[in-house]
Amino acid sequence: xxxxxxxxxxxxxxxxxxxxxxxxxxxxxxxxxxxxxxxxxxxxxxxxxxxxxxxxxxxxxxxxxxxxxxxxxxxxxxxxxxxxxxxxxxxxxxxxxxxxxxxxxxxxxxxxxxxxxxxxxxxxxxxxxxxxxxxxxxxxxxxxxxxxxxxxxxxxxxxxxxxxxxxxxxxxxxxxxxxxxxxxxxxxxxxxxxxxxxxxxxxxxxxxxxxxxxxxxxxxxxxxxxxxxxxxxxxxxxxxxxxxxxxxxxxxxxxxxxxxxxxxxxxxxxxxxxxxxxxxxxxxxxxxxxxxxxxxxxxxxxxxxxxxxxxxxxxxxxxxxxxxxxxxxxxxxxxxxxxxxxxxxxxxxxxxxxxxxxxxxxxxxxxxxxxxxxxxxxxxxxxxxxxxxxxxxxxxxxxxxxxxxxxxxxxxxxxxxxxxxxxxxxxxxxxxxxxxxxxxxxxxxxxxxxxxxxxxxxxxxxxxxxxxxxxxxxxxxxxxxxxxxxxxxxxxxxxxxxxxxxxxxxxxxxxxxxxxxxxxxxxxxxxxxxxxxxxxxxxxxxxxxxxxxxxxxxxxxxxxxxxxxxxxxxxxxxxxxxxxxxxxx
Amino acid sequence: xxxxxxxxxxxxxxxxxxxxxxxxxxxxxxxxxxxxxxxxxxxxxxxxxxxxxxxxxxxxxxxxxxxxxxxxxxxxxxxxxxxxxxxxxxxxxxxxxxxxxxxxxxxxxxxxxxxxxxxxxxxxxxxxxxxxxxxxxxxxxxxxxxxxxxxxxxxxxxxxxxxxxxxxxxxxxxxxxxxxxxxxxxxxxxxxxxxxxxxxxxxxxxxxxxxxxxxxxxxxxxxxxxxxxxxxxxx
Numbered sequence: 001x002x003x004x005x006x007x008x009x010x011x012x013x014x015x016x017x018x019x020x021x022x023x024x025x026x027x028x029x030x031x032x033x034x035x036x037x038x039x040x041x042x043x044x045x046x047x048x049x050x051x052x053x054x055x056x057x058x059x060x061x062x063x064x065x066x067x068x069x070x071x072x073x074x075x076x077x078x079x080x081x082x083x084x085x086x087x088x089x090x091x092x093x094x095x096x097x098x099x100x101x102x103x104x105x106x107x108x109x110x111x112x113x114x115x116x117x118x119x120x121x122x123x124x125x126x127x128x129x130x131x132x133x134x135x136x137x138x139x140x141x142x143x144x145x146x147x148x149x150x151x152x153x154x155x156x157x158x159x160x161x162x163x164x165x166x167x168x169x170x171x172x173x174x175x176x177x178x179x180x181x182x183x184x185x186x187x188x189x190x191x192x193x194x195x196x197x198x199x200x201x202x203x204x205x206x207x208x209x210x211x212x213x214x215x216x217x218x219x220x221x222x223x224x225x226x227x228x229x230x231x232x233x234x235x236x237x238x239x240x241x242x243x244x245x246x247x248x249x250x251x252x253x254x255x256x257x258x259x260x261x262x263x264x265x266x267x268x269x270x271x272x273x274x275x276x277x278x279x280x281x282x283x284x285x286x287x288x289x290x291x292x293x294x295x296x297x298x299x300x301x302x303x304x305x306x307x308x309x310x311x312x313x314x315x316x317x318x319x320x321x322x323x324x325x326x327x328x329x330x331x332x333x334x335x336x337x338x339x340x341x342x343x344x345x346x347x348x349x350x351x352x353x354x355x356x357x358x359x360x361x362x363x364x365x366x367x368x369x370x371x372x373x374x375x376x377x378x379x380x381x382x383x384x385x386x387x388x389x390x391x392x393x394x395x396x397x398x399x400x401x402x403x404x405x406x407x408x409x410x411x412x413x414x415x416x417x418x419x420x421x422x423x424x425x426x427x428x429x430x431x432x433x434x435x436x437x438x439x440x441x442x443x444x445x446x447x448x449x450x451x452x453x454x455x456x457x458x459x460x461x462x463x464x465x466x467x468x469x470x471x472x473x474x475x476x477x478x479x480x481x482x483x484x485x486x487x488x489x490x491x492x493x494x495x496x497x498x499x500x501x502x503x504x505x506x507x508x509x510x511x512x513x514x515x516x517x518x519x520x521x522x523x524x525x526x527x528x529x530x531x532x533x534x535x536x537x538x539x540x541x542x543x544x545x546x547x548x549x550x551x552x553x554x555x556x557x558x559x560x561x562x563x564x565x566x567x568x569x570x571x572x573x574x575x576x577x578x579x580x581x582x583x584x585x
Numbered sequence: 586x587x588x589x590x591x592x593x594x595x596x597x598x599x600x601x602x603x604x605x606x607x608x609x610x611x612x613x614x615x616x617x618x619x620x621x622x623x624x625x626x627x628x629x630x631x632x633x634x635x636x637x638x639x640x641x642x643x644x645x646x647x648x649x650x651x652x653x654x655x656x657x658x659x660x661x662x663x664x665x666x667x668x669x670x671x672x673x674x675x676x677x678x679x680x681x682x683x684x685x686x687x688x689x690x691x692x693x694x695x696x697x698x699x700x701x702x703x704x705x706x707x708x709x710x711x712x713x714x715x716x717x718x719x720x721x722x723x724x725x726x727x728x729x730x731x732x733x734x735x736x737x738x739x740x741x742x743x744x745x746x747x748x749x750x751x752x753x754x755x756x757x758x759x760x761x762x763x764x765x766x767x768x769x770x771x772x773x774x775x776x777x778x779x780x781x782x783x784x785x786x787x788x789x790x791x792x793x794x795x796x797x798x799x800x801x802x803x804x805x806x807x808x809x810x811x812x813x814x815x816x817x818x819x820x
Contacts, residue, residue, distance in 0.1 A: 057769075058769065065752065504753065511728075512673050518706075550643075
């Protein structure tokens with residue numbers, strides 16, 4: 001293996017110089033930059049990082065250890081990551097992985113002898129409409145078959161663009177119609193119209209408008225955006241002490257909706273954040289983006305730079321004296337937990353992504369313990385749509401309790417997986433029909449809401465997808481996941497993968513989740529026949545689930561058992577030893 | 586405006602200052618809520634969740650980090666509270682060597698926990714670190730209560746020698762790149778050893794005594810002597 005003597009610190013010097021004088025909140029970007037030189041983070045490099053940012057070495061070590069995509073052991077600069085989660089699994093990821101392993105002569109987690117390539121199997125890459133998918137360094141690839149592997153490894157396989165369907169497209173109106181790198185194109189298609197309109201209004205008027213539009217948080221927590229902006233606005237603090245954060249860390253298996261907008265219409269996110277900044281009275285903007293979205297990173301970075309050059313970011317925006325706002329991107333490094341808002345703040349601050357105890361809440365004690373409005377990408381897109389359409393038009397879409405549109409991530413065994421922007425109120429069945437129907441004979445089950453959601457059977461497909469029905473019937477809309485399983489899918493494998501995901505992504509802070517996700521995974525392994533299922537395992541699964549759901553510190557642990565328990569409740573035969581083949585119905 | 590809050594805990598009224606935790610409010614009227622990670626002199630982080638109590642909501646509240654509010658109704662021993670406590674303790678017992686944590690062993694008995702419920706499942710295992718003359722680190726006994734990390738950092742000493750390895754179930758207390766304590770910023774203040782609740786951190790002399798080593802040998806092993814003696818040894 002590569003030894004420290006080969007580490008050339010002089011190559012790092014220009015990078016370190018750029019960061020000198022900055023504080024701990026520059027740790028994530030500095031680690032990314034340093035890692036890009038050698039592909040990993042040798043001891044000497046980490047020591048230099050500590051000196052540059054004046055952060056204790058043990059703390060830097062803790063951060064590097066926390067994120068899957070930071071390496072403190074020799075790793076190649078080129079990392080091939082292949083998704084092993086449900087949508088890709090159903091679409092043939094195992095065969096693709098075998099082909100890759102054969103060509104490279106590597107097992108997951110191994111680096112080639114010449115140090116040129118590292119191969120990993122990883123949790124959901126957020127490209128489920130292109131299942132099975134993979135990343136070769138920063139190059140995404142989708143719809144892979146074993147026959148495509150040579151082209152994929154040679155770098156000649158085409159990069160997929162997001163698949164967007166449904167309608168009316170109000171939040172994704174420009175997606176696919178404009179050049180995502182062109183500000184002029186964005187403006188020509190109505191870009192920055194909403195910001196100009198907002199600036200003719202008072203912040204209070206915008207808040208009233210958002211409240212009237214009933215836009216609820218689209219990341220899963222369903223908090224009203226108008227109220228969030230108002231609370232942050234009213235929190236004590238100067239504009240330079242307040243923050244707008246875009247949560248672009250979608251990482252739950254089956255979730256890929258925000259990627260569609262970030263890749264196809266990145267300027268709209270900058271516009272939405274600027275409107276939020278104007279409304280809240282905040283000068284600092286942050287986008288926290290999952291590390292597995294390198295293409296989003298490039299397009300968002302370009303959008304920020306162009307917006308800044310054109311005076312849409314910076315000081316005295318659009319000539320308005322005192323309206324100052326700018327945006328920084330923070331790229332994550334493989335940690336689902338950082339989508340939890342307080343863990344996300346910790347990550348930006350250069351710490352391990354441990355969720356904080358709430359209260360206090362972000363609107364008063366958010367990033368750097370300062371007032372912060374943190375919104376999901378889709379929520380931000382909804383605020384722009386409301387400004388452009390007006391409250392009345394917005395209410396004409398959807399239902400009374402759930403006005404507007406929602407992005408659904410339809411994946412799995414359907415003909416046309418993709419991001420579907422539709423008005424609230426369609427049923428699960430209608431959405432599946434829009435997606436061309438089930439591939440296979442019939443629908444066995446649908447996973448609703450995400451890995452932290454619930455399985456439903458074919459009899460419940462006429463459930464309307466609205467907030468009010470979700471509340472009344474006790475199913476989660478979550479991040480808008482609709483993953484379809486046909487009769488051929490072994491649901492036990494899917495449950496196992498969900499359990500594996502949560503065990504992999506638990507941060508380890510609170511006991512019920514750190515221990516419970518592991519025990520849940522082990523029981524799922526027994527269920528799959530790797531061990532023998534015990535008679536009391538169903539009871540144990542429920543007990544572990546109760547401890548996690550009721551006493552975990554954050555939403556990850558509180559929801560980590562829900563989907564699995566929903567399946568066990570609905571189809572006890574799935575987990576009954578010696579019975580069945582993992583199929584129901 | 587009053588600076589006091591009145592609430593009900595297990596049917597009994599309690600009046601405490603604003604900002605008091607449920608844990609302290611309960612203690613003020615003689616109700617003992619069990620804790621594992623909590624230490625009265627350190628920042629409470631709500632890690633073990635064993636102190637979780639029913640406050641009439643879907644989610645239980647960790648008593649050590651939840652402030653009381655006017656009219657709050659707390660139940661410290663509902664069926665679900667006991668069940669969650671029992672399961673968490675059982676999972677802990679199946680993961681960690683608790684043989685030198687009598688306080689937690691007592692809780693296992695009190696909550697009728699079956700330490701063998703998860704038998705055969707993965708334990709959190711680690712080699713014993715014996716790298717300095719002052720203390721041993723046996724993370725097979727470590728419950729990740731964070732106390733050592735906290736006293737090493739902003740809760741007391743500001744030496745920042747300790748942090749974490751790994752994530753999730755596989756989280757261990759660790760040093761920069763696994764360095765031995767003498768190679769870290771550790772100043773051997775001993776505070777981490779003092780706050781460790783499970784003897785994962787143990788004074789070396791205590792360990793050697795337990796091993797039956799005689800005190801003279803222990804003295805030789807754990808004392809380097811003054812400057813002059815060290816010099817003499819080097820020559």
